[in-house]
Amino acid sequence: MNPSGTEQIFSQYSTCLYRPGSLMRSLPWPIKAAYSGDEIVELLWSTILKLERLLGKFGQDSQILEDSVLIGCSEQQEAWFALDLGLNSSSSINASLQKAEMETALQGSFIKLTKALFELNVKDASLLSTAQALLRWHDTHQFCSRSGQPTKKNVSGSKRVCPSNNIIYYPQVAPVVITLVSDGTRCLLVRQSSFPKGMYSALAGFCDIGESLEETVRREIAEEVGLEVDRLHYSASQHWPFPNSTLMIACHATVKPGQTELQVNLKELEAAAWFSRDEVATVLRRNNLSNQQQSGAVPFWLPPKLAIAHQLIKEWVEKPTCSPLPA
Ligand SMILES: NC(=O)C1=CN([C@@H]2O[C@H](COP(=O)(O)OP(=O)(O)OC[C@H]3O[C@@H](n4cnc5c(N)ncnc54)[C@H](O)[C@@H]3O)[C@@H](O)[C@H]2O)C=CC1
Numbered sequence: 507m508n509p510s511g512t513e514q515i516f517s518q519y520s521t522c523l524y525r526p527g528s529l530m531r532s533l534p535w536p537i538k539a540a541y542s543g544d545e546i547v548e549l550l551w552s553t554i555l556k557l558e559r560l561l562g563k564f565g566q567d568s569q570i571l572e573d574s575v576l577i578g579c580s581e582q583q584e585a586w587f588a589l590d591l592g593l594n595s596s597s598s599i600n601a602s603l604q605k606a607e608m609e610t611a612l613q614g615s616f617i618k619l620t621k622a623l624f625e626l627n628v629k630d631a632s633l634l635s636t637a638q639a640l641l642r643w644h645d646t647h648q649f650c651s652r653s654g655q656p657t658k659k660n661v662s663g664s665k666r667v668c669p670s671n672n673i674i675y676y677p678q679v680a681p682v683v684i685t686l687v688s689d690g691t692r693c694l695l696v697r698q699s700s701f702p703k704g705m706y707s708a709l710a711g712f713c714d715i716g717e718s719l720e721e722t723v724r725r726e727i728a729e730e731v732g733l734e735v736d737r738l739h740y741s742a743s744q745h746w747p748f749p750n751s752t753l754m755i756a757c758h759a760t761v762k763p764g765q766t767e768l769q770v771n772l773k774e775l776e777a778a779a780w781f782s783r784d785e786v787a788t789v790l791r792r793n794n795l796s797n798q799q800q801s802g803a804v805p806f807w808l809p810p811k812l813a814i815a816h817q818l819i820k821e822w823v824e825k826p827t828c829s830p831l832p833a
């Protein structure tokens with residue numbers, strides 16, 4: 507999907523983008539609709555009647571609308587729901603819904619979720635991220651882990667219950683710390699092999715059971731680049747739908763000057779290096795325009811604005827001397 511296509515859809519239907527395989531509705535009418543298959547995403551405004559007709563056209567039972575999950579509401583208090591249409595899932599009962607035909611019928615097109623997230627405004631990205639994470643959680647929690655029986659979603663999708671033993675399952679979120687390490691004058695940026703070509707980011711890692719955030723930061727930094735944290739302070743947090751549903755907790759950390767030699771753990775990282783404030787500021791300025799095609803023009807590029815890593819890096823560039831809290 508190109509940006510102009512998005513605008514067209516927005517202006518024509520007053521819509522925004524959503525998760526792979528999702529369809530959004532406000533109750534009772536109209537529906538805010540999103541649709542797509544795995545890793546692709548699109549949405550537009552519709553009504554429940556139109557959607558029922560559309561599902562009928564594709565030979566689908568409109569009963570699948572009951573699988574919708576509540577993800578938020580408009581300023582007019584209309585509820586917004588998301589539904590996975592399972593366009594790309596061969597195991598799904600909806601597999602017969604053909605992507606191209608759906609695109610034509612809904613007058614939209616599909617793009618990858620990662621790309622969609624980075625093209626949206628913060629509000630829409632947050633809705634999309636919630637929808638994607640919640641729908642995926644429901645998809646992977648269809649059965650009770652105690653009884654093996656099918657679990658049942660409540661109307662809003664905020665939980666699932668096992669009818670045989672009344673065990674309630676709530677959606678899970680995994681805490682992840684993301685830390686921008688500085689030695690006072692430079693900051694540490696890292697690359698994982700899975701990152702888009704040329705992109706560097708802050709250092710991230712999942713919290714282990716039993717750890718405090720501070721302990722996770724210290725462990726991850728020691729494990730991935732062999733540095734010891736001197737001071738640490740919290741910056742902000744963000745829900746992130748990858749790889750499943752994480753709460754990204756963003757921090758700034760400093761290491762002592764003179765203790766900055768990197769021992770890069772190549773099992774976890776492809777590269778790690780110190781960058782001066784000037785270098786990072788230059789890349790940040792160009793980053794709005796930057797993408798993989800343009801990466802030849804700049805030495806590297808940074809995560810897009812919507813990612814909390816971008817905010818951390820921007821904070822450091824703009825306000826290098828934050829008052830530290832004890833780690
Ligand atoms: N929003 C943002 O700005 C950014 C977000 N991230 C996110 O942070 C996440 C964590 O960063 P990594 O460096 O990959 O973490 P990491 O350094 O902890 O390594 C990932 C590995 O940890 C293990 N692991 C432990 N607990 C896990 C869990 N609950 N779920 C999945 N894997 C688990 C797996 O073996 C996995 O391969 C990434 O998935 C990425 O999406 C990373 C950078 C920027």
Ligand SMILES: [Mg+2]
Nearest residue numbers: 709710711774
């Ligand atoms: Mg990591």
